[in-house]
Amino acid sequence: MSKLTLISHTLCPFVQRAAISLAEKSIEFERKDIDLGNKPDWFLKISPLGKVPLLIVSEDGKDDVVIFESNVILEYLEDTTEPKLHPTDxxxxxxxxxxxxxxxxxxxxxxxxxxxxxxxxxxxxxxxxxxxxxxxxxxxxxxxxxxxxxxxxxxxxxxxxxxxxxxxxxxxxxxxxxxxxxxxxxxxxxxxxxxxxxxxxxxxxxxxxxxxxxxxxxxxxxxxxxxx
Ligand SMILES: N[C@@H](CCC(=O)N[C@@H](CS)C(=O)NCC(=O)O)C(=O)O
Missing domain, CATH: 1.20.1050.10 (Glutathione S-transferase Yfyf (Class Pi); Chain A, domain 2)
Known part of the structure; x- marks a missing residue:
């Protein structure tokens, strides 16, 4: 099972959509809130658009993968986890x-x-x-x-x-x-x-x-x- 880290901001509505999906699926994840007014260097290095949310997917023996764009994160969670929130049709x-x-x-x-x-x-x-x-x-x-x-x-x-x-x-x-x-x-x-x-x-x-x-x-x- 992958370890998931959601890079977030306390108020961001795009972060919330990913967090809601994770909660609906009862998936454990670590949430790290950052200050968007003072973005940390480590964040700027891994966020191509400088925006949250990011979902960092860590798997044993592999390099971490950073998923950005909230709708893409939702799709990744649909592809990999249950229950599906998307319709089957x-x-x-x-x-x-x-x-x-x-x-x-x-x-x-x-x-x-x-x-x-x-x-x-x-x-x-x-x-x-x-x-x-x-x-x-x-x-x-x-x-x-x-x-x-x-x-x-x-x-x-x-x-x-x-x-x-x-x-x-x-x-x-x-x-x-x-x-x-x-x-x-x-x-x-x-x-x-x-x-x-x-x-x-x-x-x-x-x-x-x-x-x-x-x-x-x-x-x-x-x-x-x-x-x-
Ligand atoms: N299209 C992006 C929008 C994300 C977005 O706009 N995030 C805002 C916070 S709610 C952000 O990180 N802003 C920082 C910036 O633009 O510098 C998504 O769906 O993930």
Whole structure:
């Protein structure tokens, strides 16, 4: 069995997706959080993009292998470990991968949203985020039962979106912004993810407070609302 080390950061949503998958599969791993504001030399040497997460796979008698990019880490875990979170049907699996890519794009937009200093651009990104999540709402409506992306079973898509929804949870609880609150299926999905033990397990108990401090520091439209 390989030894797995997840190079992480306390707040990183991309790290969380890998950690959630590992928790769902009950796989032991070592987590090493680093300071992204002061990246250690050993990290810069092994991270081609200078980003977390990295999954270091150590096997007896072999050189360590560094896997980077969170969706690739999820795929590696799907290829090598049980239970599978991906569907068995190839087309369904491809659909899940497509929505995982969409989830990465949404995280990019979320970053631009809470960084934004210009009120008009902030409003525009908010509308774009809401429009994209309406597409997710329509996708969820295809399920006959169950509140996860695939209905009853937890999948990698759940691991990918759970960290995104933490931003919305914080924003809705601390400001007057509720750009996706009227999306019914997304609302049920968010609740199911919030209650999932693997999702809860991958962040510190003061995560919301830390995330709030992080977003306030940017002193953008969102930061000012959160600080008020
Ligand atoms: N596409 C990458 C994104 C990872 C990413 O953006 N990580 C951020 C932290 S959440 C990072 O390491 N940023 C450091 C930097 O860009 O210097 C993935 O999916 O793994």
């Amino acid at each position: 190839a087309l369904e699996r491809a659909r899940h991968r497509s929505w995982n890519e969409f989830g990465s794009a949404l995280l990019g937009e979320m970053w631009g949203y809470y960084n934004q200093k210009d009120q008009d651009k902030f409003n525009q990104i908010g509308q774009e985020l809401a429009a994209k999540l309406s597409m997710v709402e329509a996708e969820l409506a295809k399920n006959k039962s169950g509140d996860f992306f695939a209905g009853e079973t937890f999948s990698t898509v759940d691991a990918v979106y759970a960290p995104l929804f933490r931003y919305f949870d914080l924003i809705e609880s601390e400001t007057d912004i509720s750009i996706i609150a009227d999306l019914e299926n997304v609302g049920k999905w968010r609740k199911a993810l919030r209650e999932r033990s693997s999702v809860q397990a991958v962040v510190a108990s003061n995560f919301s407070q830390l995330l709030k401090q992080f977003m306030v520091k940017f002193n953008g439209v969102m930061g000012q609302k959160l600080a008020a």
